[in-house]
Every structure is written in C-alpha cells, then in structure tokens.
Amino acid sequence: HFVESGGGLVQPGGSLRLSCATSLNGFSIYDMGWFRQAPGKQRELVAGINMNRKPNYVDFVKGRFTISRDNAKRMIYLQMNGLTVEDTAVYYCNRLISEKGGFPWGQGTQVTVSW
Numbered sequence: 001h002f003v004e005s006g007g008g009l010v011q012p013g014g015s016l017r018l019s020c021a022t023s024l025n026g027f028s029i030y031d032m033g034w035f036r037q038a039p040g041k042q043r044e045l046v047a048g049i050n051m052n053r054k055p056n057y058v059d060f061v062k063g064r065f066t067i068s069r070d071n072a073k074r075m076i077y078l079q080m081n082g083l084t085v086e087d088t089a090v091y092y093c094n095r096l097i098s099e100k101g102g103f104p105w106g107q108g109t110q111v112t113v114s115w
Helices: none
Strands: 002-005 008-010 016-022 032-037 044-049 055-057 065-070 075-080 089-097 109-113
Touching: 002 089, 016 032, 016 089, 016 109, 032 065, 032 075, 044 065, 044 075, 044 089, 055 065, 075 089
Parallel strands: 008 109
Antiparallel strands: 002 016, 016 075, 032 044, 032 089, 044 055, 065 075, 089 109
C-alpha cells in the first residue's frame, strides 16, 4: 500500500523531505501518519494529518517537522528540518488509527543523521 522515499545520510542540523506514495482507494478520507523505528526500539508515531489537513506532532518533532498531504496524488510528505542524531531511524507512512498503523507496513526509508 505504501512506498516511502527521500531518506538518506545527512549531517546534524540538516534537512530531508520524505515522500510516501499510497494506493489506498479511500486515501482522501483517512487520517495518515508518519512513523519511525530506530534500531532496538519500537516503532513510534512522529506526525499525523487528518482528512482536513490538520496536522499533529509528537513533542520531540514539534517546530522541526512538517507533515502535508496531496489527496489528488495520494501522497503524504514529511519535511524534516533541524535533524539530530536521535532522528536516525527507518521512517514509514501508514493510515493512522488510534496512533498506530492501520495497514501492512511498507519498506520504509532510512534516515541517518551523522557526521
């Protein structure tokens, strides 16, 4: 259902823009989210966006990350600024249901923040 892209290696303080292409027929009415999973840790929610494009962010990304969506293209995006080494993780998108993913996960995209 999901194909994530845009990850890579970036230095602390840098920026990346992640993209997620979906094949969900009901995409325009779904709440969608970006999640991440760091090595040895559980997958966690990073940001969500509802059908009216209202965003919500977890505290540790507020002011740094921006989630957006394009319903016509069935895409969601995550603009990440001010990256820190703690942001290193595989990032995934999914339909957001009760702060968890509602469909099988895609491959994700690796974000590595390092000198």
